[in-house]
Amino acid sequence: NAGVTQTPKFQVLKTGQSMTLQCAQDMNHEYMSWYRQDPGMGLRLIHYSVGAGITDQGEVPNGYNVSRSTTEDFPLRLLSAAPSQTSVYFCASSYMRSGGNNEQFFGPGTRLTVL
Amino acid sequence: SQQGEEDPQALSIQEGENATMNCSYKTSINNLQWYRQNSGRGLVHLILIRSNEREKHSGRLRVTLDTSKKSSSLLITASRAADTASYFCATVPSGSARQLTFGSGTQLTVLP
Numbered sequence: 001n002a003g004v005t006q007t008p009k010f011q012v013l014k015t016g017q018s019m020t021l022q023c024a025q026d027m028n029h030e031y032m033s034w035y036r037q038d039p040g041m042g043l044r045l046i047h048y049s050v051g052a053g054i055t056d057q058g059e060v061p062n063g064y065n066v067s068r069s070t071t072e073d074f075p076l077r078l079l080s081a082a083p084s085q086t087s088v089y090f091c092a093s094s095y096m097r098s099g100g101n102n103e104q105f106f107g108p109g110t111r112l113t114v115l
Numbered sequence: 116s117q118q119g120e121e122d123p124q125a126l127s128i129q130e131g132e133n134a135t136m137n138c139s140y141k142t143s144i145n146n147l148q149w150y151r152q153n154s155g156r157g158l159v160h161l162i163l164i165r166s167n168e169r170e171k172h173s174g175r176l177r178v179t180l181d182t183s184k185k186s187s188s189l190l191i192t193a194s195r196a197a198d199t200a201s202y203f204c205a206t207v208p209s210g211s212a213r214q215l216t217f218g219s220g221t222q223l224t225v226l227p
Contacts, residue, residue, distance in 0.1 A: 004157075033214075042203055042217030043158070058214065090157055101146055101207075103160035104215060
C-alpha cells in the first residue's frame with residue numbers, strides 16, 4: 001500500500017493565483033482531513049470528510065474549498081492565494097471507529113509559499 | 116484554538132536517558148493520542164489512550180492519562196538518537212466523532 005500520498009511536495013504561488021493540492025489514500029478509509037502547520041505550532045484542521053460526497057469545515061476553513069467525489073481522493077483548493085496561506089499542508093485519513101478511537105495516517109506534506 | 120499544550124517546548128537529553136513530555140488539555144475527551152514528526156516529514160501515530168484508561172505501554176513508550184487534571188504524559192525510556200523529533204499530543208473531544216485537536220509540540224533532541 002502507498003498509504004496517503006500528496007502532490008506536489010513543494011509549490012510557490014503568487015498572491016491571487018489558485019491551485020489544488022492533491023491527496024489520495026489506498027486504505028479505503030472513510031475519514032479524510034486537511035491540516036495546516038505553521039512554524040512552532042501544531043496542526044490546525046482546515047476541512048474534513050466522513051465519506052464521499054460529505055465534507056465539513058474545521059477550525060480554519062476560510063480561503064479553502066474541498067470536495068470528495070471518491071473514497072480515495074480529497075483535493076484541497078486555494079481559490080485566491082494569500083501570503084497568510086504560506087504553510088505546510090498535511091492530508092490525513094483514518095477508519096471511522098466509534099468514539100474516534102482510531103489513528104490517523106498522514107501524508108508527507110506539501111510546502112506552500114505564497115509571494 | 117489549540118486544545119492541548121505540551122511542556123516543555125524543547126527537551127535535550129543524552130542517549131540512554133529517559134524523556135518525559137507532558138500535555139494539558141481543556142475540555143473532556145474521548146481519547147488522547149501522541150504523534151511523532153521527524154523534521155520535514157509527516158506525522159506518525161505512536162499511541163492512543165482512551166478516556167477510561169489510565170496508563171498504556173507500547174515498546175519503550177509509556178503514556179499516562181489523568182482526566183481529573185486534564186493532563187497526559189509520554190515517557191520514552193532508554194532514548195536513542197533516532198528518537199530526535201517533535202512530539203505532539205492530540206485530543207478527540209467528547210461528542211466529536213474524530214476531529215483531532217493538536218498541541219504545539221515538544222521538540223526532543225537526543226544527543227549521541
